[in-house]
Amino acid sequence: MKEHRQAKILEIIRRQEVETQEELCDLLNREGFRITQATVSRDIRELKLTKVSLNGGRKKYISLSDMGDEMSDKYSRTFRDSVVSVDMAQNILVLKTVSGMAMAVALAIDTMDCREIVGSIAGDDTVICAVRTVEETEALVRRLSDILRN
Numbered sequence: 001m002k003e004h005r006q007a008k009i010l011e012i013i014r015r016q017e018v019e020t021q022e023e024l025c026d027l028l029n030r031e032g033f034r035i036t037q038a039t040v041s042r043d044i045r046e047l048k049l050t051k052v053s054l055n056g057g058r059k060k061y062i063s064l065s066d067m068g069d070e071m072s073d074k075y076s077r078t079f080r081d082s083v084v085s086v087d088m089a090q091n092i093l094v095l096k097t098v099s100g101m102a103m104a105v106a107l108a109i110d111t112m113d114c115r116e117i118v119g120s121i122a123g124d125d126t127v128i129c130a131v132r133t134v135e136e137t138e139a140l141v142r143r144l145s146d147i148l149r150n
Contacts, residue, residue: 017060075108086144088137093129102127
């Protein structure tokens with residue numbers, strides 16, 4: 001059921017502009033799915049959907065996987081231009097960023113497909129990521145530091 005619902009979400013956002021979770025929930029309910037906004041919120045997170053700006057100040061949901069290499073390059077540049085330092089505390093990855101850029105860096109990390117990361121939280125200038133093990137955290141610190149050097 002979940003896979004079918006998530007496939008329907010991707011279909012919906014590809015064929016029309018959806019601005020809010022509530023709007024997406026209504027569209028899914030019209031398609032026969034009986035779900036709540038909380039379920040839609042989880043699906044959005046799992047599908048790695050993000051919002052992009054449209055003309056006139058409106059926004060719409062899109063799938064990160066649909067954005068292609070151009071967006072991947074933009075996220076790589078955002079990461080390199082915004083991260084000040086990469087550090088760790090046990091299995092916690094800590095990224096310090098330029099003020100106001102932590103959310104953009106967290107999104108960039110999401111596009112990097114770092115499967116070691118269980119979850120992340122972004123503030124104003126800090127991204128905290130929970131990583132499965134200390135060893136994976138150490139490897140991730142090296143990998144992200146290499147990206148900064150290139």
